[in-house]
Amino acid sequence: METESYYTANKNKWFYRICALLTGMAMFFASISPAAAYTIYPPETFGPTEFNPVDITPPHITNLSVNPSSFNPKDDTTISFSLDKQASVTIKILSGSTTVKTIIQNLTLQGGVEEQYWDGKDSNGNYVTAGSYTVQVTASNAYGTDTETTTVTVYYPSQGSAPNISNLTVTPTTFDPKTTKAAITFSLDKQATATIKVFNGSSLVRTIISGASLSAMTHTYFWDGKDSSDNYVTAGSYTVQVTASNAYGATTKSANVTVSYQGQSTVLDITNYYASPSMFDPNTQSTTIYYTLNKFAYVTVKIMKGTTLIKTLKSGVYEQSGSAVWDGRYSGSPGAIVGEGTYTYEIDAFIGTETDMAAGNVIVQYGTVNPPTSLQITSHSVYPTTFDPYQTSATVYYTLNKAAYVTIRIKNNGSIVKTIQTSTFGYSGGATWDGRNLYGDVVAEGTYQYEIAAYLDNANVTATGYVTVDIGYPNNDYGTPWLSYASVSPSPFNPYTTNTQLTYTLSGGNANVTVEVYDRYGNYGGSYYGSYGKLIKTLKSGVREDVGTHYITWNGRDSSETVVKEGTYTFKITASNSYGTDTRNADVVVSYSAEPQCIDGYYCPVYNTKPYIYKDYASPNPFRVGGGNTTTIYFAVTTSAKVTVTISKDNNLIRTLQTDGYVPAGASFVKWDGKDYKGNYVSVGTYMYKIYAENSYGSDSKSDYIYVTATVGQIVPCGGYTDINVSSPYCKAILEMSKLGIFQG
Structure with missing residues (x-):
């Protein structure tokens, strides 16, 4: 009863405040023009409205929806509905008549548009099984109850679907088997068992691979133009057929290739290869891989499980024929016995620029010793173990003794930096980390932990390892730099009204870049043909840049910020690294009579x-704090300026997002992760962003509200008014009134 009395009192308080405000406005207008007739209406009405502070009707729920209505529990789904008045609300997730989870229970909501979230977990914190569930929303007050329901579907992407084959190509589409081979390339969207066959019409010519276990990635295999008897096929058109299957079905895709003979055989070829026995028990046996080449070459033999290297049996041995023995174990001394299943042996050969590759399958099956039945992560690794995120990435590999759902996280001192794989079903695979956190920022240098978590039914296992981020490792160069493009726009340009922009492309390798402006044509006297003449200004010096396209502006001023004389000037771009140096020039014309150019349809820059x-x-606004969520503050400035962006609450500074950062004319943005200056997430409520822009000619500022929403089950108050929800349609007006000093609370 205390809550009801408080609500009624506050409601009446609002009623009298608004009446007083409207009366004061009417008196003000009458004092300006007594003869004029003024009719003042409350917001969102079009005629006189009676205030009725007493409501004795039950609550009413409308517009109940779930978005998305079908979702993977790695993402939340949003439960939205409208409530016509204050009520006590309960939201439940049901499976049939059984309660799976109660989202909120008897929580007082003020009315308006409400949102709650479900993460796909039950009341014990476990993910629910795939299927259809009922969302039940009940609202009640002293005068009655209303209940509405809708459905939501939970699915797991790795369950219940056959693999998909995409981007199947055979290159070249016409080839001479005696001089080259045809590359068969395709992509799989999930772990699958794959077979590649070559047909002539309906007749099978050659099986390239059969029953190979392949991961979700792009794969390439080769056809040497020979049939199953190792004889060259006749010239003509052939069909390459790729089939991928799993427990849920199979998919087949085809592509055509033409064989045409033009010359004699010169290409390196692995002419015969096989494993014996093709099925063995590592506890009592081993298998031997045999092979023959058409010429001497350097040979490497490896055992693979999908894309995961199990063991290298031979590396770079110069021979024309040979063999390699596999004992059914992982690398190491002696190395653990692998689990049962199908493994791939891969033979790689090269001599000079010629290469060839052949592969086949061998099956491990236990005889006297049973394999372990409990879920295990049998191997894991990361490659490379040290990397520079600006140059490359690192991949975490794993193998299980049975197929399960696998999640891979990157951690730092126990805190999750980024999740790079979520609930992927399979018994082997890998995921790549780009050295960035969940906000897209490159992490600090140091050693990070990778955590592999696998679960199946009630079994959960984890394994960990370490990977090091080292900026510049082994170096960022990796090739001779080459400035492949440079242009200037606008040219001519008037330094009194606009800037000009230099665009250049760095190729070949990352490099340290310097950009200078020279008076090469004697605007300040002298003749400098064949040299660069007087240095006007250095725009950047030795800045480390990645390969790609870069931009820099010049305001037509020298190093003392004095406008240069009219004439032609030269941008000198120099890129250098440990491999070499490259230089490129681009001219620009300075003309005091040049007209400024418009940037877009909204404004022309005025300098x-x-x-x-x-x-x-x-945007988003409101945004939900925590879980890596961010909101982006967008803005544009008419000319370049130093910009500061802050977050505050009740005139108290919460966080400075940017301090005197140089921003060019046009659109910009900053992100806020919902944390204060101590790194703690802020509480729910109403915050204000403020943008302050300043240059030598003056300043401007803009501000507006950001609504920080809550975790599940909490209410977001409107500013300091705890009896008004941020989702109320009146919230924006109340906040504006507060800024003007009309309302207090």
């Missing part, structure tokens, strides 16, 4: 004036 901020907003 030598104060900046103005426009098109500022935050």
